[in-house]
Amino acid sequence: MSWLEEVRRIMPSPPGAGDSVDRDAVEASWGTRFPGDYKEFMAEYGEGAIDDYLSLMAPEIHVGPGGESPCMGMQQESANAEDVWRAAGRGAAETPRLIAWGADSSADILCWPATDSDPDKWPVVVWGRGDARGTEYPCGMVEFLCRLFRAEFDECPLGAVSLWGVGSARFLPGEEEQRLRKAGISPWTGEPDPYAGMFGD
Template sequence: MLIAWGVSCAADILCWDTSTEDPATWPLLVYNRDDNLWRHYDCGVVEFFVRVIRAEFDDCPLGDLSFWGTSSALFLNEAEQRHRLAQGQDPWTGEPDPYTGMSWS
């Protein structure tokens, strides 16, 4: 049995193969919609995403290349993103935001 736990921006499906009783041994399966193929990865979720970010697989397992080979990742919750914008910073780079104070309405 498969348990779907995630979907990528490209509508790829990320699952665990629960055919064994021990969740620590469940491999990760990815259905890549671009290739129309299921692929098996013997690693956990954290290792999988670290390897995607570091481009350590032969090919990107996901149809969306946004994180492929970025070498590091940044997580911002909504409150921190708003705080950085209010400080005049680009939330993702920390650099001054050239659009600070502009109205888009």
């Protein structure tokens, strides 16, 4: 069974999930290809969240230095990861290109150091904001998720154990989460959202 098949078993993809991005245009704008397992995951699941804890990001068209950057998303979180790397005292000259693909409610950033010309060889690095320490896991994004769900690391790599060793997990596409919130429904409980309308659309 492949890593993606095991992730599907633990976390079935909901109907209508999956992205339809122009991958060639996105990769051209970032100046790099993305890992194959990540592209397969995004084709099936797309951007969204797991159990209201871990947000997974799809790449947007990358805006170069001096351009207008979105306030959130893969590009902004990638910049945040590089800032955390520099703040850890490694020096700007040593900062590799980091591409963030996930962020959790504990303020951890999950990213790849995009240093190898073959993106399928990029490891996962988890930056814990609490201690500004990066821990490298020599595996791809989908294997990382699977091993997180199955509690196969020496310890939980994230700031909370919400997804550690879970028997099942729920994925909610970002667009569906937004739709439910706009309708005044809590996306994770299905109940009326007591905070609906308090913070704008």
